[in-house]
Amino acid sequence: MLYNYLDKINFPSDLRKYKSNELKAIAEELRNKTIETVSKTGGHLGAGLGVVELTVALHYVFNTPRDRLIWDVGHQSYPHKILTGRKKRIETLRKKDGLYGFVRRSESEYDPFGTAHSSTSISAGLGMKIAKDINNDEANIICVIGDGALSAGLAYEALNNAGVINKRLIVILNDNEMSIDQPVGAMSSYLARLFSSKQYSSIRSIIKKISKGFPKKISKTLYRAEEYSKGLVAGGTLFEELGFYYLGPIDGHDLDSLLPILDNIKHNTIDKPIFLHCITKKGKGYLPAEESHDKFHGVNKFDLKTGESISVSNKKTYSQIFGETLTNIADNDEKVIAITAAMASGTGLDIFKKQHKDRFYDVGIAEQHAVTMSAGLATEGFRPYVAIYSTFLQRAYDQIIHDVALQKLPVRFAIDRAGKVGSDGPTHAGSFDIAYLSTIPNFILMAPSNQNELVRMMHTSLLIDDCPSAFRYPRGTGIYINENKEDDIPLEIGKGIILKQGNDIAILNLGTRMQSCFDAVKILEEYNIYPTIADARFAKPIDTHLIDELLDNHKFLITIEEGSSGGFGSTVLNYIHNKRIKPTSCNIKNLFFPDKFIEHQSPDQQYLEIGMDAESIAKKILNFFDDKLINIQHFSKKNKF
Numbered sequence: 037m038l039y040n041y042l043d044k045i046n047f048p049s050d051l052r053k054y055k056s057n058e059l060k061a062i063a064e065e066l067r068n069k070t071i072e073t074v075s076k077t078g079g080h081l082g083a084g085l086g087v088v089e090l091t092v093a094l095h096y097v098f099n100t101p102r103d104r105l106i107w108d109v110g111h112q113s114y115p116h117k118i119l120t121g122r123k124k125r126i127e128t129l130r131k132k133d134g135l136y137g138f139v140r141r142s143e144s145e146y147d148p149f150g151t152a153h154s155s156t157s158i159s160a161g162l163g164m165k166i167a168k169d170i171n172n173d174e175a176n177i178i179c180v181i182g183d184g185a186l187s188a189g190l191a192y193e194a195l196n197n198a199g200v201i202n203k204r205l206i207v208i209l210n211d212n213e214m215s216i217d218q219p220v221g222a223m224s225s226y227l228a229r230l231f232s233s234k235q236y237s238s239i240r241s242i243i244k245k246i247s248k249g250f251p252k253k254i255s256k257t258l259y260r261a262e263e264y265s266k267g268l269v270a271g272g273t274l275f276e277e278l279g280f281y282y283l284g285p286i287d288g289h290d291l292d293s294l295l296p297i298l299d300n301i302k303h304n305t306i307d308k309p310i311f312l313h314c315i316t317k318k319g320k321g322y323l324p325a326e327e328s329h330d331k332f333h334g335v336n337k338f339d340l341k342t343g344e345s346i347s348v349s350n351k352k353t354y355s356q357i358f359g360e361t362l363t364n365i366a367d368n369d370e371k372v373i374a375i376t377a378a379m380a381s382g383t384g385l386d387i388f389k390k391q392h393k394d395r396f397y398d399v400g401i402a403e404q405h406a407v408t409m410s411a412g413l414a415t416e417g418f419r420p421y422v423a424i425y426s427t428f429l430q431r432a433y434d435q436i437i438h439d440v441a442l443q444k445l446p447v448r449f450a451i452d453r454a455g456k457v458g459s460d461g462p463t464h465a466g467s468f469d470i471a472y473l474s475t476i477p478n479f480i481l482m483a484p485s486n487q488n489e490l491v492r493m494m495h496t497s498l499l500i501d502d503c504p505s506a507f508r509y510p511r512g513t514g515i516y517i518n519e520n521k522e523d524d525i526p527l528e529i530g531k532g533i534i535l536k537q538g539n540d541i542a543i544l545n546l547g548t549r550m551q552s553c554f555d556a557v558k559i560l561e562e563y564n565i566y567p568t569i570a571d572a573r574f575a576k577p578i579d580t581h582l583i584d585e586l587l588d589n590h591k592f593l594i595t596i597e598e599g600s601s602g603g604f605g606s607t608v609l610n611y612i613h614n615k616r617i618k619p620t621s622c623n624i625k626n627l628f629f630p631d632k633f634i635e636h637q638s639p640d641q642q643y644l645e646i647g648m649d650a651e652s653i654a655k656k657i658l659n660f661f662d663d664k665l666i667n668i669q670h671f672s673k674k675n676k677f
Contacts, residue, residue: 041065047121048095048146056096059291063092066115067321069126073114075340077129078459079137080111082319082331083182086212086288090314091115093294094178094208097302103176104148104164108157108185110138111334112210113147120146130459132637138463152463153428154401155188157181158207162194165203176206176302183211184378187400198309199279205309206301207280210288212318212331233300275311284313289320330381351513357487358450358509359384361494362421363391369419369498370395375410376423377403383423383452403428407435407447414445419498423450426466426508433472440504441478448497449506454483455547455598456643457511461636467629469508470546470603474576480505480529481575483597485550487516488523489573496526510548510598512639530577534585538568541657542586546572546597546604552643553596555650560657567657575604580611587612587620592660596627596653603628623660627653 041058042065045051054062067088074081092115094105100120107113117135118126121144128134136143138152149160157179165177185191186209198205275282283301286293294314301310318333319325324343325332337346352360366372366388374388378401389396399406403424410420424432429451440447454466473481480500484490484507493507532544536557545553550571557567568590570582575597586593595605605626612620627648634642643649647656 039065042069042118042123045119046123048100048119051092051095051119056291056295059092059096059295063089063291064321066092066118069118069123070114071322072340073118073126073129074335075338076127077131078336078338079114079130080334081114081322082325082328082333083109083112083212084114085320085322085325085332086316086318087112087180087210088115088320089289089291089294090180090208090210090316091119093291093298094180095119097295097298098176098178101146101148103178104161105146106149106151106157106161106177106179107139108151108179108181109154110140110151112180112182113139113151116146117144120144130461130636132635132641134636136461136636137459138461150463152461153431154182154185155191157185158191158194158198158205161205161207162198162201162203165205166201169203176204178206178208180208180210183209184401187378188402189404195275195278195280202279202308204306206312207309208312208314209284210314210316211285212316233304280309280311281306282311282313284311285315286313288314288316334382349513352487352516353384353513354487354490354509354511355382355384355452356387357384357490357514357516358423358452358494359387361491362450363388365494365498366392366395371417371419372498373397373410373413373418373420374423375399375406375420377401377406377428379423379425379428379452382425383450385423403432404435407432408439410447411435411439411443411445414440414447415443419446419448419501421448421450421497423452425453425464426451426469427453427464429469430472436473436504437476441476444478444503446501447504448500449504450494451506451508453511454508455510456634456639456646458639458642459636462633465634466508466510466598467600469506470575470597470599471601471606473506474603474607478503479576482507482527482573483547483575484509485545485548485571485573487514488520489571491520491523492525492527493573495524496529499526500529508547514548515551527573530574530579532570532572532574532579532582534568534570534582536567536569538566540590541565541567541592541594541660542570542590543567543653543657544570544572544583544586544593544595544608546575546595547599549596549598549643549648549653552648552650552653556653556657559651559654565657572604576607578604578607578611580616583608583611584616584618587616587622588618590622592623592625592657594625594627594657594660596648598629598648600629601626601631625656625660627656 039061041062067085070084107116122135125135130137139147140150141147151157161177161179168175318331338344339346362374373395374385375397376383376385377399380386380389380398406422410422413420451469454469457464473479480503482493484493490509497505497507543553553569557569560567570586595608597604605628630646634646
């Protein structure tokens with residue numbers, strides 16, 4: 037019988053009006069709604085499907101939003117969004133002016149903390165709990181953290197501190213890598229219900245009180261016996277030692293277990309932080325996701341019946357080119373090792389893993405560790421390539437400086453997702469790496485203008501054995517010429533190239549806005565303006581000879597880069613104003629990302645918004661000229677500015 041419960045549920049307060057025996061049907065409707073939504077919008081599906089029952093149970097038992105619920109990482113929050121006032125807008129997910137694909141405070145009062153990068157929930161939750169206690173507010177703080185997120189050091193720092201502070205924080209581990217086997221069946225659920233009950237807590241209290249009457253050695257033995265017997269049965273010794281009251285593991289899809297356990301946790305007076313271990317299945321309830329190797333972690337729009345992607349491009353992505361090239365390089369160099377931080381397929385290293393399993397290391401969500409481990413490899417003569425998204429590499433900035441650059445160790449950084457990333461939004465945009473790496477001594481930083489240039493830069497980095505180096509490249513596809521004879525020819529360090537000779541105006545581009553530069557020049561040539569186009573190739577060291585040539589032979593120079601201020605353009609200006617001996621009359625402009633976070637939308641829409649599309653570049657170049665030389669208004673109208 038079809039009930040359509042979800043049609044009547046807009047907020048958790050509506051959910052709580054139903055009887056507990058109706059929640060399974062509600063969960064099934066919520067799962068179907070999530071699948072249907074992501075098939076139309078794309079996004080992260082598997083993680084959300086794994087927490088459907090947990091989402092329903094948490095909002096049913098706890099008084100959200102007064103009780104704070106933090107999802108870590110936020111890509112598991114789609115069912116949560118549907119239940120918390122955003123159901124009618126859910127199909128705007130990841131679209132321009134639509135719902136964000138992760139959790140953000142500005143979107144809903146049910147989102148108390150932004151979580152798009154992982155492993156932050158326990159730290160943030162502990163801060164909230166301290167604040168609540170100071171304000172004499174008994175609201176619960178619940179942190180739902182994925183098992184992948186628990187691989188990061190930050191999570192353990194928070195667990196350690198929470199155990200010391202001894203606040204009644206609730207941490208729920210969404211463990212979706214284990215299968216739900218016999219130990220997670222009836223006996224385990226029974227034990228979790230027992231351990232979370234007031235009766236068991238009272239027994240523990242009695243043991244503590246009784247043990248105080250014995251000599252200290254016997255008292256300690258009694259208490260230890262109780263703790264470790266529980267740990268041996270339930271597997272929670274580690275978290276107990278960190279100061280948590282451990283419960284589980286339990287089946288995270290079994291509402292008959294979840295509801296009483298969460299209710300016990302809510303009403304129990306356990307005087308320490310609580311750790312509930314839930315076993316879930318990523319992609320649960322949608323067969324194509326369950327059978328997929330990545331459980332539909334991140335998907336494009338797909339056919340609901342088959343699970344097949346609707347928009348499939350035959351072009352290779354930069355990540356694929358990187359993975360294939362590094363695999364080929366490793367075929368001929370046994371010193372090459374690939375390291376990533378929980379992004380094997382995302383960085384294109386899945387092919388490397390198949391071919392060179394003994395030289396591939398996925399360290400989990402532990403970017404700091406990845407960088408320092410690579411530094412250790414470099415000290416022993418190996419050639420480590422660390423493939424990490426630009427936005428995640430930010431988390432390891434101190435390690436890059438202290439453990440790599442300061443010691444001039446030849447670690448190679450493959451910086452994926454450089455520039456704007458479309459629907460993943462500002463939390464995942466690679467906006468700052470040019471600026472934050474250009475300031476570090478002993479560093480070489482490259483940015484290819486196309487995929488062939490990426491291959492050349494990889495071969496270049498292989499020969500850099502006296503300092504760290506990096507090459508940054510964007511998400512998505514690009515221009516690639518198969519079997520280019522120059523692909524394996526290394527570049528001269530710090531040397532750019534002029535690609536198109538012109539006059540009066542020079543465009544010095546770093547990175548993959550190059551095609552937009554050529555398209556802009558086509559527009560300008562209609563008005564008898566013929567710019568020179570140069571490919572900088574290197575953000576550090578910059579090609580001062582090329583810059584001098586452009587300054588000496590042009591009236592105007594514009595630098596273009598896919599990054600924030602303080603990067604390549606700033607380095608060029610620093611050279612011109614502080615190091616170049618010869619003065620220049622050349623008019624200089626810099627085009628870089630604006631000083632704001634750009635909201636999620638398609639990459640083309642993002643680059644249009646920040647003025648880095650072809651027509652915007654052309655218009656900016658026109659602004660060099662006096663109105664008498666060219667009718668800008670006529671130009672703007674013709675090109676629909």
